[in-house]
Amino acid sequence: MKDLTEMDKTEYFRRSYRAVDGLWFMMIEKKHGFDEALELDEAVWRVLPKIQARSIKSMLNLDYGLDGLKEAIATRLALEEFDYDLEPEEDGFTVEIRRCPWHDIMLRSGREGLSERVSEVICLAENQVWAQEFSPKGIEGEDKEIGFERRERICQGGSRCRFRFGW
Numbered sequence: 577m578k579d580l581t582e583m584d585k586t587e588y589f590r591r592s593y594r595a596v597d598g599l600w601f602m603m604i605e606k607k608h609g610f611d612e613a614l615e616l617d618e619a620v621w622r623v624l625p626k627i628q629a630r631s632i633k634s635m636l637n638l639d640y641g642l643d644g645l646k647e648a649i650a651t652r653l654a655l656e657e658f659d660y661d662l663e664p665e666e667d668g669f670t671v672e673i674r675r676c677p678w679h680d681i682m683l684r685s686g687r688e689g690l691s692e693r694v695s696e697v698i699c700l701a702e703n704q705v706w707a708q709e710f711s712p713k714g715i716e717g718e719d720k721e722i723g724f725e726r727r728e729r730i731c732q733g734g735s736r737c738r739f740r741f742g743w
């Protein structure tokens with residue numbers, strides 16, 4: 577048996593992760609329609625990012641707050657093969673995404689017409705959860721919450737997505 581490199585193993589799990597996300601969605605959609613599949617997908621993407629954020633926070637020994645979130649978001653985007661930059665701003669940072677692998681999948685599968693609807697729900701839910709997981713609210717008497725806003729999106733015909741995390 578041939579030994580797989582760490583890169584081979586990483587690519588195997590990355591492809592499996594993306595495939596299972598799309599397959600379960602399409603099976604629910606086939607049986608119950610797009611709207612119900614999207615509703616269930618949102619429920620999943622309100623839980624999975626908690627697990628991901630907590631894992632990255634633990635693995636990298638990150639603190640609550642914007643600095644920890646910025647490092648965690650950079651790690652997540654790199655692992656998922658986004659083409660992106662992070663730009664510091666007063667009281668926060670902006671994420672500029674030039675290529676989104678999830679949007680690319682929608683294009684390749686001929687579902688580009690649904691990409692904006694999926695993004696409207698899933699990208700919003702996912703990034704709000706990441707912000708919540710790094711918000712120090714309730715930690716040692718803090719009452720700050722990190723906010724999330726979208727400024728531009730590829731799925732709306734733009735050349736990039738621009739998101740902002742901040743106080």
